[in-house]
Amino acid sequence: MNSHPVGSAVTVRTELIFGQEIRVFDITAARTDAPSMYIQSGLHPNETTGCGVLHSLLARYESESCPVNLRLVPHVNPLGWRTYIENGSGRVSYPNFINWNRIFSGDISALPDRPTIEQGMADLLLRLSSGYDHVMDVHTPECGWPHVYAPGLSGRLNIFDDLPHIIFAEPELFTFADYHVRKSGRPESTTIRRSVTLELPSHRLQSVRDLDYWAQRLHDEIESIRELRVPSSTPPALTGSMIDLNARIDGICYLVAEPGQRCGAGDVIATIVDPQGNRDEIRAAVDVVPLCYRRSAVARAGGWAVRCLSLESRG
Numbered sequence: 001m002n003s004h005p006v007g008s009a010v011t012v013r014t015e016l017i018f019g020q021e022i023r024v025f026d027i028t029a030a031r032t033d034a035p036s037m038y039i040q041s042g043l044h045p046n047e048t049t050g051c052g053v054l055h056s057l058l059a060r061y062e063s064e065s066c067p068v069n070l071r072l073v074p075h076v077n078p079l080g081w082r083t084y085i086e087n088g089s090g091r092v093s094y095p096n097f098i099n100w101n102r103i104f105s106g107d108i109s110a111l112p113d114r115p116t117i118e119q120g121m122a123d124l125l126l127r128l129s130s131g132y133d134h135v136m137d138v139h140t141p142e143c144g145w146p147h148v149y150a151p152g153l154s155g156r157l158n159i160f161d162d163l164p165h166i167i168f169a170e171p172e173l174f175t176f177a178d179y180h181v182r183k184s185g186r187p188e189s190t191t192i193r194r195s196v197t198l199e200l201p202s203h204r205l206q207s208v209r210d211l212d213y214w215a216q217r218l219h220d221e222i223e224s225i226r227e228l229r230v231p232s233s234t235p236p237a238l239t240g241s242m243i244d245l246n247a248r249i250d251g252i253c254y255l256v257a258e259p260g261q262r263c264g265a266g267d268v269i270a271t272i273v274d275p276q277g278n279r280d281e282i283r284a285a286v287d288v289v290p291l292c293y294r295r296s297a298v299a300r301a302g303g304w305a306v307r308c309l310s311l312e313s314r315g
């Protein structure tokens with residue numbers, strides 16, 4: 001692929017996926033023995049905050065030295081981006097309707113002669129992220145608050161303990177982060193030490209100031225990685241698993257609880273009101289922190305209305 005230098009330490013390269021371009025930015029650390037990190041965003045192209053944050057981070061390292069050898073891919077999914085631009089949907093592939101973050105199932109060297117767009121995309125992104133010490137996939141919830149998905153407490157980020165943490169026990173969903181976790185457990189493992197998914201806020205349109213705030217947080221994490229820090233032995237205050245609270249009627253979902261804050265078992269989290277005025281109060285059976293609502297505000301009977309961090313396991 002074409003390669004040309006930009007500034008003193010950043011190299012930009014263009015990869016092609018089914019005729020669409022992916023821009024890859026490689027930033028070289030001043031110290032040759034620095035750790036390496038891969039950060040991508042935009043796998044779900046409708047989740048636009050991460051793209052802006054990564055470009056803000058890139059702009060920073062164009063004028064100052066980067067603490068680690070860093071690969072930034074702010075916009076990893078040009079195929080999904082096309083469908084997002086054209087019809088407002090970016091979460092799933094077209095025409096196969098597969099969630100773009102459930103395609104990382106397997107062996108990247110065993111592609112068929114004519115791979116599907118999902119296989120082609122998985123192959124390219126796994127190759128781009130292969131061999132890095134740290135891997136981060138940046139997303140946003142449907143309409144929600146920042147949180148972290150980590151494979152375990154020791155595999156979490158160093159300086160994000162103020163955010164709710166979802167510890168996924170069973171990494172078999174074929175997400176991008178899961179793939180790297182499973183790979184690191186194999187004998188042929190490279191040196192991957194951490195693979196996490198960071199969910200940035202999406203409850204309102206983000207400002208440039210927001211982007212700079214999250215870029216600064218990522219920089220602080222990167223700095224801590226250069227210093228070879230590890231996560232604290234005290235778990236984050238809000239740690240648990242994700243649970244869905246479902247609606248029992250079709251209607252419009254109104255928030256009752258403050259998102260991102262702790263709620264007791266039995267508290268009303270949200271109210272669904274249908275066009276006839278019937279109401280359905282959504283309560284959690286355990287202590288929770290509501291993290292994500294429907295962007296459309298419409299809830300359907302049997303489907304989730306609010307996604308929450310369940311604090312049950314903490315007792």
Ligand SMILES: [Zn+2]
Pocket residue numbers: 044047101139140
């Ligand atoms: Zn996502």
